[in-house]
Amino acid sequence: MAGTTDGRRTDTRQRIHQVALDVFSERGYEKATLREIAERLEITRPALYYHYKSKEDILASIHRDLATSIDDIIDWARSRPADLQTRREVLHRLSALMAGPWGQFTRFAQENEAAMRDLAAASEFVERMESLAELLRPSDTVRGRIRARLALSALFMAGSRAHQLGGTDRTRSAAALETADELVADG
Known part of the structure; x- marks a missing residue:
């Protein structure tokens, strides 16, 4: 029975995260209110205050979930051969x-840099991106480090630059992944 309660709590949190985003x-971010989130x-x-006391708490919780997802990828990659x-x-x-929601969060983060700067965990996010870049580098050279960072940028760009790039979300995502794959290739 406890699993069900935890599952419902997780579902509620995810629903709050999605609506808040x-x-x-x-x-x-500055104009959004908890009242508006509760109404939606x-x-x-x-009932919303039971879960979160402020919109800052919601934003921090969304960020923590994202950080956990990235940490899982980093941990997995570190357990594998660097190939x-x-x-x-x-x-x-x-x-x-x-x-998924990560894409929406990254778009939000890029459009609301001031809110993200105030988020205590923002510097940890930069560290995570550095870890990913190190895991993605095809060689330990300046060129290899640049290619790894460009590969990461391609993935983020696909979701945040729709107007400039055109196409559907799916088309941009596929093109970004193909480009990133080429960038991290050996040689």
Whole structure:
């Protein structure tokens, strides 16, 4: 029975995260309110306060979930041989994350840099990106390190630059993954 309760709590948190991201994205983080999030969720503000005391708490929780997902990828990659197959699998796992709420969060983060700067865990995110870049580098050269960072940038760009790049989300994601795969290839 405890698993069910935990499952419902997780589902509720995920639902709050999704609605909050929608509100943050539509209204802007500064203009978004807990009242508006509660209304969209069709719950009372006290019910929302039971889970989160502020929109900052919601944002930090979303960020923690994302960090956990990235940590899982990093841990997996570190347990594998440092080869092309592992690098490509890291990219595919990141791309899959970007296709979900992670993509929406990264778009939000890029559009709301001030809110992200105030987030205590933002510097940890930079460290995670550095770890991913190290895992993705095809060689320990300046060129290899540049290629790894460009591969990461391609994945993020696909979701955040729709207007400039055109195409559907799926088309951009596939093109970014193909480009990133080429960048992390040996040689």
